[in-house]
Amino acid sequence: MTTSAASAQQAAVRERPSTGLWRDAWGRLLKNRLAILGLFLVITLIFLGVFGPLLAPYPYSQQDLKAVLAGGHGPLPPGSPGHILGTDQLGRDLLSRLLDGARISVSVAFVVQVVIILIGVPIGALAGWFGGRTDNFLMRFTDIIYAFPDLLFIILLSVAFRETVFGQALDGLLLVFVAIGITSWVTVARLVRGQMLALKETEFVEAARAIGVSDRKIVTRHLLPNGMGPIIVAITLGIPAAILAEATLAYIGIGVQPPRASWGSLIAEGQKFIRSEPHLVTFPAIAIALALIGFTFLGDGLRDALDPKLKGKQ
Amino acid sequence: MISYLARRILWIIPVLFAVSIITFFLMHAVPGGPWDAEKRLPANVQARLNAQYGLDKPLYEQYIQWAGGFVTGDLGPSYRSRDRRVNDIIGDGIAVTFQLGIMAFALSVVVGIPLGIFAALGHNRWPDYLSTSISIIGIATPSFVLAILLIVVFSIGLGWFPTGGWKGPQYWVLPTVALAGFPIAVIARYTRASMLEVTRKDYIRTAQSKGIGGRAVVSRHMIRNALIPVVTILGPTLAFLVTGSFIIETIFSVPGIGRFYVSAISQRDYSLLMAMTILYAFTVAFLNVVVDVLYAYIDPRIRYS
Amino acid sequence: MSGADDTMTEPDAPSIIEVSPDDARRVQTPTEPRAESGHKADKLLTVRNLSTHFFTPDGVVQAVDDVSFELGYGETLGLVGESGCGKSVTALSIARLVPNPPGRIVAGEVIFDGIDVLKMNDDEMRHLRGKEIGFIFQDPLTSLNPTLTIGYQIAESIRQHMGLSSAAAKDRVAELLGKVGIPRAKDRLNDYPHQFSGGMRQRVMIAIALACDPKLILADEPTTALDVTIQAQILELIERLSDEFHTAVLMITHDLGIAAGMCDRVNVMYAGRIVETATVDELFERPRMPYAWGLLDSLPRLDDVRGDRLRTIEGLPPLLIQPPDACRFEPRCRFARDICREDEPELTQRGDSHYARCWATQPDGWIP
Numbered sequence: 001m002t003t004s005a006a007s008a009q010q011a012a013v014r015e016r017p018s019t020g021l022w023r024d025a026w027g028r029l030l031k032n033r034l035a036i037l038g039l040f041l042v043i044t045l046i047f048l049g050v051f052g053p054l055l056a057p058y059p060y061s062q063q064d065l066k067a068v069l070a071g072g073h074g075p076l077p078p079g080s081p082g083h084i085l086g087t088d089q090l091g092r093d094l095l096s097r098l099l100d101g102a103r104i105s106v107s108v109a110f111v112v113q114v115v116i117i118l119i120g121v122p123i124g125a126l127a128g129w130f131g132g133r134t135d136n137f138l139m140r141f142t143d144i145i146y147a148f149p150d151l152l153f154i155i156l157l158s159v160a161f162r163e164t165v166f167g168q169a170l171d172g173l174l175l176v177f178v179a180i181g182i183t184s185w186v187t188v189a190r191l192v193r194g195q196m197l198a199l200k201e202t203e204f205v206e207a208a209r210a211i212g213v214s215d216r217k218i219v220t221r222h223l224l225p226n227g228m229g230p231i232i233v234a235i236t237l238g239i240p241a242a243i244l245a246e247a248t249l250a251y252i253g254i255g256v257q258p259p260r261a262s263w264g265s266l267i268a269e270g271q272k273f274i275r276s277e278p279h280l281v282t283f284p285a286i287a288i289a290l291a292l293i294g295f296t297f298l299g300d301g302l303r304d305a306l307d308p309k310l311k312g313k314q
Numbered sequence: 315m316i317s318y319l320a321r322r323i324l325w326i327i328p329v330l331f332a333v334s335i336i337t338f339f340l341m342h343a344v345p346g347g348p349w350d351a352e353k354r355l356p357a358n359v360q361a362r363l364n365a366q367y368g369l370d371k372p373l374y375e376q377y378i379q380w381a382g383g384f385v386t387g388d389l390g391p392s393y394r395s396r397d398r399r400v401n402d403i404i405g406d407g408i409a410v411t412f413q414l415g416i417m418a419f420a421l422s423v424v425v426g427i428p429l430g431i432f433a434a435l436g437h438n439r440w441p442d443y444l445s446t447s448i449s450i451i452g453i454a455t456p457s458f459v460l461a462i463l464l465i466v467v468f469s470i471g472l473g474w475f476p477t478g479g480w481k482g483p484q485y486w487v488l489p490t491v492a493l494a495g496f497p498i499a500v501i502a503r504y505t506r507a508s509m510l511e512v513t514r515k516d517y518i519r520t521a522q523s524k525g526i527g528g529r530a531v532v533s534r535h536m537i538r539n540a541l542i543p544v545v546t547i548l549g550p551t552l553a554f555l556v557t558g559s560f561i562i563e564t565i566f567s568v569p570g571i572g573r574f575y576v577s578a579i580s581q582r583d584y585s586l587l588m589a590m591t592i593l594y595a596f597t598v599a600f601l602n603v604v605v606d607v608l609y610a611y612i613d614p615r616i617r618y619s
Numbered sequence: 620m621s622g623a624d625d626t627m628t629e630p631d632a633p634s635i636i637e638v639s640p641d642d643a644r645r646v647q648t649p650t651e652p653r654a655e656s657g658h659k660a661d662k663l664l665t666v667r668n669l670s671t672h673f674f675t676p677d678g679v680v681q682a683v684d685d686v687s688f689e690l691g692y693g694e695t696l697g698l699v700g701e702s703g704c705g706k707s708v709t710a711l712s713i714a715r716l717v718p719n720p721p722g723r724i725v726a727g728e729v730i731f732d733g734i735d736v737l738k739m740n741d742d743e744m745r746h747l748r749g750k751e752i753g754f755i756f757q758d759p760l761t762s763l764n765p766t767l768t769i770g771y772q773i774a775e776s777i778r779q780h781m782g783l784s785s786a787a788a789k790d791r792v793a794e795l796l797g798k799v800g801i802p803r804a805k806d807r808l809n810d811y812p813h814q815f816s817g818g819m820r821q822r823v824m825i826a827i828a829l830a831c832d833p834k835l836i837l838a839d840e841p842t843t844a845l846d847v848t849i850q851a852q853i854l855e856l857i858e859r860l861s862d863e864f865h866t867a868v869l870m871i872t873h874d875l876g877i878a879a880g881m882c883d884r885v886n887v888m889y890a891g892r893i894v895e896t897a898t899v900d901e902l903f904e905r906p907r908m909p910y911a912w913g914l915l916d917s918l919p920r921l922d923d924v925r926g927d928r929l930r931t932i933e934g935l936p937p938l939l940i941q942p943p944d945a946c947r948f949e950p951r952c953r954f955a956r957d958i959c960r961e962d963e964p965e966l967t968q969r970g971d972s973h974y975a976r977c978w979a980t981q982p983d984g985w986i987p
Contacts, residue, residue: 147330151560156587156591161343252561264456271462275466293450293454516758519716519762520827523749523754
């Protein structure tokens with residue numbers, strides 16, 4: 001073997017490549033097939049949610065009564081001319097309404113999480129950082145919120161403020177988002193608090209303090225980035241719960257106002273026709289299922305990818 | 315341990331107190347009154363009714379009046395069914411709601427945990443795929459969708475079970491399954507994940523190094539350790555069952571108290587609403603204490619001081 | 620030599636029911652002639668050409684590559700090397716405890732007390748583990764089941780292998796706890812692992828290892844997770860008990876100081892291979908391999924001057940995926956020459972039962 005070939009081969013006996021935490025995690029995530037599926041579903045949902053109304057063949061509230069009457073007074077089945085997925089009994093195109101539902105679900109997913117972050121992170125951070133009486137007080141406060149049966153509380157809030165300006169905003173959606181967010185921030189707050197407690201005692205915080213870095217800087221520059229992992233996972237896994245809550249509320253008629261088409265309200269409207277025109281229920285149900293599956297798989301994948309215990313294991 | 319228990323249970327009281335205050339004021343923030351749903355009543359009749367029920371008093375006075383009654387066990391008059399007291403309404407339905415909840419919980423645990431163990435032991439083979447598929451269906455299907463599905467297939471389609479009511483055991487099946495679907499999936503996934511984690515633990519290797527056989531390793535060493543984290547999600551599971559039951563009760567016309575919740579809000583039945591909210595909150599809080607005690611019982615490292 | 624097949628499963632939880640279903644190439648071997656004094660063979664443990672590979676999505680990691688050594692009855696042998704050199708996997712392979720997937724013994728033979736371990740069936744393996752071979756693992760906190768009492772965990776193997784009644788087993792457990800130096804043993808039978816300190820927990824592990832009077836103890840870095848002050852006690856305990864019961868010990872460690880104190884012979888491992896083997900005295904007096912020099916040199920000495928830098932071996936050990944046919948230590952070796960890059964040296968004799976794997980220190984090499 002020539003020396004150059006030998007050196008090349010020797011170079012192949014390379015040292016272990018070192019990567020950062022996020023690169024490692026991203027690599028692990030990409031190897032997880034279910035997570036890729038989840039990511040794909042999530043991206044599709046977001047795309048449809050954002051661009052849906054532009055892609056929809058009809059406005060979601062437009063009624064095509066002529067076609068309905070021509071077809072025999074009931075909802076039109078899938079495959080009808082001009083309506084790929086059929087219509088409801090008022091002639092409104094199901095595909096277009098599903099896309100509106102996608103928009104609603106995407107909004108739920110993200111706005112609720114923003115509310116959760118805005119409330120939960122500061123409370124958790126404060127409780128964890130200051131400890132002592134602040135911690136005690138804040139944790140007692142979370143106990144009370146946590147004790148509220150959440151769905152019931154959301155309904156109460158939604159109905160209570162339904163007639164107000166706030167309640168009418170975004171066709172009733174803003175109220176729902178905020179209500180869901182108010183009942184769901186406790187988990188994130190506890191997580192942030194836990195991370196803060198754990199990291200507060202570590203040596204690099206001592207070192208930063210010794211150099212004279214201010215408390216606020218320590219929290220924002222050092223602690224939060226390191227503790228982000230479980231929080232990201234919790235937020236991702238909290239999205240299915242929010243979507244589910246909104247769908248359930250819509251089903252019983254709370255939250256989004258007609259004629260907007262949350263998937264939950266589509267199911268409520270369509271269940272009368274379940275035996276003759278099941279497409280009115282099955283398509284929204286499938287949509288909900290795909291959204292829930294997508295975020296759950298993605299959340300699982302993120303959790304596995306960011307798990308520090310797996311780092312460096314063969 | 316006893317003092318910890320006592321403290322936890324006593325702590326429920328101020329929490330319920332806070333819950334009742336928040337609910338009371340939120341409730342009265344809803345515009346309108348209990349008489350709106352009826353045929354338009356003349357103003358003086360409304361005023362007389364308001365006075366009779368004390369609704370013309372300032373809010374804090376009304377709250378005190380309610381709280382006083384509550385503490386002595388009097389839950390107040392129902393505003394929608396004016397000849398009945400809330401105590402009676404709840405008394406009628408609570409056993410049914412309770413029964414549905416217990417059955418759903420039992421089903422969740424009895425199916426969910428073994429399903430998760432089964433999946434973990436057959437990791438990456440067919441038991442895993444089967445169990446994971448069932449779990450996926452469970453988490454992807456909201457309870458009301460599952461309920462509709464079950465009715466269409468098993469009730470209307472196959473005629474095995476009735477669509478609604480609560481007149482005998484065959485009426486129990488569909489509502490229980492619809493309610494338990496989601497918890498089964500969550501518990502199974504959690505158990506599976508926990509078992510897989512336990513499999514990687516060093517003490518399993520130690521057990522194997524002692525020459526302990528496979529089956530004994532699983533039952534003696536794995537299951538108990540794997541169930542510890544699973545106990546922590548029983549609390550939220552119970553909370554879900556408590557709050558989610560009202561949808562199932564509505565869909566299946568189950569004569570419990572859950573079906574009154576939404577109508578209590580829309581009809582402004584203040585006393586009923588207060589009673590139900592406190593009841594639910596208490597149930598969830600109490601069950602959480604029970605779960606924590608169970609947790610300490612299973613894990614010898616936890617000893618509450 | 621890799622023996623990889625096409626059905627690579629993902630690195631995953633070890634199969635729970637059967638630890639190491641082994642379908643490696645099995646080499647026929649005549650049993651060793653019976654020796655005197657009840658020993659069934661000449662040597663307690665003979666390892667020949669053992670190779671254990673891990674089948675990962677990134678490639679086949681050859682963690683243990685063609686390793687051979689012998690261990691006599693009652694002898695203490697050290698297996699020394701840095702992290703990742705394959706010493707733990709070697710020990711696990713002897714008892715077929717390598718997690719599968721992703722690991723598998725792909726070649727070689729392990730003869731224990733005259734019997735071929737790699738050919739044993741499940742029942743024989745379960746008898747071997749615990750009864751004939753005892754394990755002491757590195758981290759006693761994670762190696763003990765937190766939800767079972769220590770009394771139960773020690774008695775488990777006693778009841779499994781020695782068929783004693785639970786009362787008799789209890790007595791034996793108390794006796795063992797006394798032997799490993801846990802005070803008030805009888806009172807502590809129902810305590811849980813978290814109620815003990817680190818050193819005490821390791822004593823419990825030792826009690827478990829010795830419970831059924833095994834012929835061999837595999838001690839995998841038994842003191843690495845402990846305080847320095849406790850380390851000496853534990854090592855002394857292991858040494859005393861192995862002498863008392865005439866138990867052979869395979870002591871795995873990265874610390875040459877420990878090897879010096881306890882072992883009769885030492886095998887130095889690097890990158891999955893044995894690179895030097897000698898008696899303790901020989902190795903410390905006349906090491907014949909640059910890696911061994913580096914290891915010895917890196918030990919802090921009493922006459923070191925404060926403020927000097929610690930001496931290290933530059934570089935990192937190689938990845939063990941498709942190692943080339945060359946000396947594996949070459950990238951970090953000051954004395955390397957072309958031949959080191961082109962051809963891997965064999966283990967050649969350097970003295971009385973002293974072998975080393977190095978071109979430079981061979982009789983015809985460039986280092987006298």
